[in-house]
Amino acid sequence: MSIRFEGVEKTYPVYARPQDRLLEWLTGRQRHRVHVALAGIDFAVQAGETFGLIGENGAGKSTLLKIAAGTIRPTRGEVAREGRVAALLELGAGFHPEESGYDNIRFMAALHGLEGAAMEAFHQRATAFSELTAETLERPVKTYSSGMFMRLAFAAATAIDPDVLIVDEALSVGDLHFQKKSLNRILALREQGATVLFCSHNLYQVRSLCQRAAWIHGGKIAAIGNTEDVVTAYEAHERRRYAHLREQEPSDIHAQDEAFGTAARAAGTALVKIMRLTTETSDGLNPAQIDSFQDLTVEIELESYTDAQFHVGFSIVRPDKDNVFGTSTQFQPNATPLQGQGSHRLRVRFPRLALLSGEYLWNVYTLDDTGLQVLDMAELVQPFTVLNAKHREFGLVWLEHEWLSLE
Amino acid sequence: MNVKLHDQLQAGVSRAESAGGAKRAWVLWRYWLLREFKTRYAGSVLGLAWAFVQPLASLAIFYVLFGLILAVRVPGLAASNGYLLHLLAGLAIWLPFTDAIGRGVGSLAAYEDFLRKQPMPAEILPAVSVGGSLLVLGIGYGLLLVLSVGQGVGPFLSWAWLPLLVLAQVVLTFGLTLVLSMAHFLWRDVGSTVAVALQLGFYLAPIVYPLAQVPERFHIWFLFNPVACLVLTVQSVVLHMPVPQGTGWALAVWVVLLGGGGWWFFRSMKPVLGEAL
Numbered sequence: 001m002s003i004r005f006e007g008v009e010k011t012y013p014v015y016a017r018p019q020d021r022l023l024e025w026l027t028g029r030q031r032h033r034v035h036v037a038l039a040g041i042d043f044a045v046q047a048g049e050t051f052g053l054i055g056e057n058g059a060g061k062s063t064l065l066k067i068a069a070g071t072i073r074p075t076r077g078e079v080a081r082e083g084r085v086a087a088l089l090e091l092g093a094g095f096h097p098e099e100s101g102y103d104n105i106r107f108m109a110a111l112h113g114l115e116g117a118a119m120e121a122f123h124q125r126a127t128a129f130s131e132l133t134a135e136t137l138e139r140p141v142k143t144y145s146s147g148m149f150m151r152l153a154f155a156a157a158t159a160i161d162p163d164v165l166i167v168d169e170a171l172s173v174g175d176l177h178f179q180k181k182s183l184n185r186i187l188a189l190r191e192q193g194a195t196v197l198f199c200s201h202n203l204y205q206v207r208s209l210c211q212r213a214a215w216i217h218g219g220k221i222a223a224i225g226n227t228e229d230v231v232t233a234y235e236a237h238e239r240r241r242y243a244h245l246r247e248q249e250p251s252d253i254h255a256q257d258e259a260f261g262t263a264a265r266a267a268g269t270a271l272v273k274i275m276r277l278t279t280e281t282s283d284g285l286n287p288a289q290i291d292s293f294q295d296l297t298v299e300i301e302l303e304s305y306t307d308a309q310f311h312v313g314f315s316i317v318r319p320d321k322d323n324v325f326g327t328s329t330q331f332q333p334n335a336t337p338l339q340g341q342g343s344h345r346l347r348v349r350f351p352r353l354a355l356l357s358g359e360y361l362w363n364v365y366t367l368d369d370t371g372l373q374v375l376d377m378a379e380l381v382q383p384f385t386v387l388n389a390k391h392r393e394f395g396l397v398w399l400e401h402e403w404l405s406l407e
Numbered sequence: 408m409n410v411k412l413h414d415q416l417q418a419g420v421s422r423a424e425s426a427g428g429a430k431r432a433w434v435l436w437r438y439w440l441l442r443e444f445k446t447r448y449a450g451s452v453l454g455l456a457w458a459f460v461q462p463l464a465s466l467a468i469f470y471v472l473f474g475l476i477l478a479v480r481v482p483g484l485a486a487s488n489g490y491l492l493h494l495l496a497g498l499a500i501w502l503p504f505t506d507a508i509g510r511g512v513g514s515l516a517a518y519e520d521f522l523r524k525q526p527m528p529a530e531i532l533p534a535v536s537v538g539g540s541l542l543v544l545g546i547g548y549g550l551l552l553v554l555s556v557g558q559g560v561g562p563f564l565s566w567a568w569l570p571l572l573v574l575a576q577v578v579l580t581f582g583l584t585l586v587l588s589m590a591h592f593l594w595r596d597v598g599s600t601v602a603v604a605l606q607l608g609f610y611l612a613p614i615v616y617p618l619a620q621v622p623e624r625f626h627i628w629f630l631f632n633p634v635a636c637l638v639l640t641v642q643s644v645v646l647h648m649p650v651p652q653g654t655g656w657a658l659a660v661w662v663v664l665l666g667g668g669g670w671w672f673f674r675s676m677k678p679v680l681g682e683a684l
Contacts, residue, residue: 110438113431
């Protein structure tokens, strides 16, 4: 029910030419350079824990997941796994296009060494979860749409009722309904006490799903522990990197964001679309400049195309993507989600906007009822400048404070 | 660090999981084999009948060409249609052998991506190729025994050796498939080389021609060919034909060498399979 890494190290021999490997094997003389993919990995994912792996592309996350799943062996060190392991590294990799959906499910069962009654039970679970009709399942997999294929693949991959689930960004497959369903399946397995090791670039997801996390950087663990601490450390690193990149390539984000929503808007048709964000002060609508402690009301207009419940979150950000303040309908005391087709209008008032001088922008998100799935987003929109003309304090925000003694 | 050292340093994953591993591999092998047979003839009208058509067609072609037109006679085989039996004994070895090797060579390379993503014993893939040739093997041996009895050759007590012989053939073929599939994974030249070698190899074993037609001083060289050793042993055991001395021992050496060596080579190179670079 747990995964333990003990001093795991992974190095790959890299050969410049294929014949070098042959010559090396024959002569015993080294003809490769060594690429160190992972070094000094030493941690354990406890039973029933959900553990997140974060880090940049190429940092070694996937290698670590493959070692955890057992498709590659560590060069040094040990990996101990207990319980049935399901690895969602790539969905449907073993499917045969000529075979029917049914037969491919059976093949996945055979991969886990199941036969007879156990195979039938596996088969039934996978069929039920995939939501594909009996007629569809009898057709060869090559006739499936990519969405159907992914549904079948996810269903077959998790039908084993794993004790340990290893997930590599597999959440973002299929249509939104199925994404939500697969996420719920992972959550349900977690409820049952399954251990989950998962890697994601979606820090929001990592924050909400994981108890602990590790940040892998350059093949080593840069930080490990409580999710919030690790994610924060990683975000700080990303910011430094981002700032560094911006110095090299001064791109004007304001220019990009002139027209609302054209910038970092989620592609495709969102179920709950963000239509407009307007700010209002005593100076009028959408003022480009705001004074500190001015009374500001922000209004968000949405268009919902479904009857499903949803949440809305927004934040004030700095141009370097640093959140200054964020909130969500989900964080409100009763946390009632919004519901109903048609347009929705949210108004939030900041009676004394405690921002100090600087450039600020808005991020808006619509999320599903669990608050995990992002339905639509508009990032770095509606820029505004805050001018702190009446006070001499400096920084980002005004913090409540009292001078207790001045001796 | 050279490769052998690399292998020693490479530490295992915990022992506990190897216990259920054998059973799991057995289940998976059987299912995969079933799938292999089902998909091999998918979309064809004759379906599984093709498994019979192909060996029978080879048999017919060689029989007409060498047995009837060139009228090759087999000394030491007292049967009216001795050449047919001789040819059948050779093809019962050769057809499953080429079938297994031909499919097996590319098996690891074809599933490269899969091996990286799905934990499973990689030995299954060459084993499925060998398993897939067992049908042709059964057809070949069955036909050979039936025709032998029909022609008044046998049954002999020596036929009791047949199960052991078949086992030797399977071990030898599996060992070679292990080596070649892994070698092809590392160096893609192997596949093309094997295709040429198989064409040539057919004529290096006494299949279409009897060994008696070959000058005696060359006979010893046939023992350096594992397939020829197998063919000669079957000729000796089933048809009671004279073969060079020590053929049985040579075969035993080949089985140990290819079976054991293939397993060792595969195991020592196995870490390469899941690696992305």
